[in-house]
Amino acid sequence: MKKIIIMLSICASLFAQQTITWNRMHKPKVGKRDAFIRAVSDKTKKYNSKEGTAVIRTYQVINGPNVGSFVRGGLPGSWEQFDNPPSNRQTGRDYWRKNVMPYVEEAGAQKTWEVLTEVSYNGTGKNGPPKLYKVRYYHLKPGTSMFGLAGKIKEALVATKSEVRIGWYKLESGGDRSTWAVGTAHDTFESLGDDQTWRVAYEQHHGKGSLKEFMKEFGEVVQSNPHARFAENYRYRPDMSSPE
The missing domain is CATH 3.30.70.100 (Alpha-Beta Plaits)
Structure with missing residues (x-):
């Protein structure tokens, strides 16, 4: 039993030491690229620009089959970030669904790295x-x-x-x-x-x-x-x- 407890403790320790980040790709609808950019900018200013809110980085794909799409991602951190999200996360998601998604052709799966x-x-x-x-x-x-x-x-x-x-x-x-x-x-x-x-x-x-x-x-x-x-x-x- 002691060996089992020790091994579980080691596994828990290794798990806690992981550094995790996430990202997700969004492809704007044809003819709605500028509207998408404005909507994302407004959402970010409202929900991701003050102290205590999630920091989001956005990149534009500039070549390859995904050219014109945008990748949004968070900063590296521990798994705990998903247990203790910012208090405004849900309202931010609601805003995104209402104001940004109408301009999205395709939203990729969220990936955790x-x-x-x-x-x-x-x-x-x-x-x-x-x-x-x-x-x-x-x-x-x-x-x-x-x-x-x-x-x-x-x-x-x-x-x-x-x-x-x-x-x-x-x-x-x-x-x-x-x-x-x-x-x-x-x-x-x-x-x-x-x-x-x-x-x-x-x-x-x-x-x-x-x-x-x-x-x-x-x-x-x-x-x-x-x-x-x-x-x-x-x-x-x-x-x-x-x-x-």
């Missing part, structure tokens, strides 16, 4: 929302993980003091749980287009030929189908986001 803080890296000194965000999504084979590979990338970035910002995420609920994502933050399109810093740092730190071995291991964990790898770029919309 674990933020893998141990392998994420920020060498820029910036913590606010980036102007541009490139997100790469991968579907992994059963029983595999990217944690070790991500750790090697972080090790290289730390060793070379690279001025980049990379976040790793694993889907917890709301979709295919084989999904992992890695996001890179950028201030300019020039930076976004030349998104190779980690590769240079990896080869520099781990030695010549190490990147080739990395890509081999990478190919062994990612599913081998056309839909297993996907990337899209986001542009931050401060007018539709909470002030920070």
